[in-house]
Structures are given as structure tokens and as C-alpha cells.
Amino acid sequence: MDGYIIKTKNLTKKHGKVNSVNSLNLEVPEGSVYGFLGPNGAGKTTTIKMLLGLIKPSNGKIEIFNRDLLKNRSSILSKIGSLVESPSYYGHLSGYKNLEVIATMLDIKKSRIDEVLRLVRLTKEAHKPVKHYSLGMKQRLGIASALIGEPKLLILDEPSNGLDPSGIQEIRELIIEMPKLFGITVMVSSHLLSEIDAMATHVGIINEGKLVFQDKLDVLQNQNKSQLYLEVGNSESAYSQLKNQGWEVNNKSNGLLVNSISRADIAKIVETLVLKKNLIYKVNEHKNSLEDIFLNLTRKGESL
Structure with a gap:
């Protein structure tokens, strides 16, 4: 491992004649909380979908865990947890039962369900129907679903969207804990600088599909003139x-x-x-x- 969990080289996605992602060279350090920042429509979700193999790049290369995603798709994706857009769930089932469905599909031991519920602080609400969860609780359940397979990399796309201040704080604290307690690298996208500033160690800023800044967060902070x-x-x-x-x-x-x-x-x-x-x-x-x-x-x- 060269110290980077994710590396892309000239990653590009064209929609017609327009490059929605243009020659992106991402470097996400191992053990970091990497804030992927940009205005709405800048290309964040398109980039994340390419990293997760959900859409195919028009050009460029993606390496995750030092391996080519195109050649090692299944083995790489098995070590990634993700939450892209809104989490999906069965509203009439409890949080526990929703996770049990995933655990059964992935052939994961049932004891892991209690572990992830504890991680996302949903133990007390574990047997409550998800349709009665707050937005913050639903988002935490989505993160629990992403964590159940014990990933080495967690990718979260706008996890604070639609949350009230207490929900945002809950998600932020959870993300900050991941690398420290479990050695998980987290890549989190947002259009809100305040969110990235509060939890990231590294930041990449994308605008109109191009990477305009990438470094440690304190390097960006030092640009304050x-x-x-x-x-x-x-x-x-x-x-x-x-x-x-x-x-x-x-x-x-x-x-x-x-x-x-x-x-x-x-x-x-x-x-x-x-x-x-x-x-x-x-x-x-x-x-x-x-x-x-x-x-x-x-x-x-x-x-x-």
C-alpha cells in the first residue's frame, strides 16, 4: 500500500459533449476523513458512482486498495461500504430486521447487527419500525447498513442532507470516530464547507468537474490571507x-x-x-x- 486508499488518474465522465467529471486525480490517504467538497452539480455524485462501479468512466483509471477497479471489481467492492443519495429500507420492519435482511444476503453473522447498531447509536430504537424513525435515525441506519460488512473504506454522499442540527451533529461525530476507533478510511461528499471543516482531515474541492484543490485541511485553512x-x-x-x-x-x-x-x-x-x-x-x-x-x-x- 502506498498510503492511498483511492487514487484516480485523469478520471473523466462525458455526458454527450460535456465532461461532468474532467481529468480528476484524486488521492485519498489511508486512515483519513477525506472531504469531497463542491457546489451542487459539480460532479461529486458522478465521481462517487464511478468509484463504486455503478457507472463506467469515459476515460481514466481508478485504483482502490492499490488495485485496478476495472480488473478487480468484486473483491474491491466487497471491502467498501457506501451510502449514496437516500438510504433504502423497509419502513414496516424494525431497524434490526432491516439489517438482518442485509446480513442474510451477505452471509454475515447475526452478532454483527448488534455491533453496528451500537456503533451508530441505534440500540434503543433497534426494534422500532423504521417508518417511525427521524431523518437522522434513518441516515444512521443507512450508515449501519454500509458498515455491516466490516468495510475498510466508507463512502458517504451528502450524509447530512435534510437533517436538523442535532442530526447533523450525530452524523459528524460518527464519521470522526470511524478512522480513530476502527481504522476505516472515510470519503464524505458535501456542498457545505462548514460540514467538511468540522470533520475532515483532508479535502478535495471539485468545481465544474475539475479538481481545484486537494491537500490536508490545514493547508486550505492556511490560505486565509x-x-x-x-x-x-x-x-x-x-x-x-x-x-x-x-x-x-x-x-x-x-x-x-x-x-x-x-x-x-x-x-x-x-x-x-x-x-x-x-x-x-x-x-x-x-x-x-x-x-x-x-x-x-x-x-x-x-x-x-
């Missing part, structure tokens, strides 16, 4: 003085904006302007949020 806003008496004069000293500065109608600065830089800039007899009325530091970075990437289609 500070800007200093200054409201001054004479913005033209202050702009020239800072520009002449090499600062990256923009003259706005209501003040100056200086890019990519540290705390030490703030002190230098203020000192420079004061020594040059500039009146300073307001100094604010602004940092781009992760949301800003995500929106910039997905609006412009740029890569970091």
Missing part, C-alpha cells in the same frame, strides 16, 4: 507612501486595503503613516474565511 483596512485623512497621499515602500495596497473609495500582512506588518504600516503626518481614523484586520476561499475557488474556477 489577512487584509488591513485603514480609514485615513488623505487616502491618496497614504496610498502613495505605502505603495512606495512596497506594500500591496488598494485605494478604495472609503479607505485603503493592504493585502497579506502579519501582526508585525500592521505595526510598521501604522508607524509609517503616523510619521508621515497622516490622520488615521480606523484600523481593522480582516481575514478571508474558509467560506470566502471556497467561494473564490468555485466562482472563478481557479486552483490554489
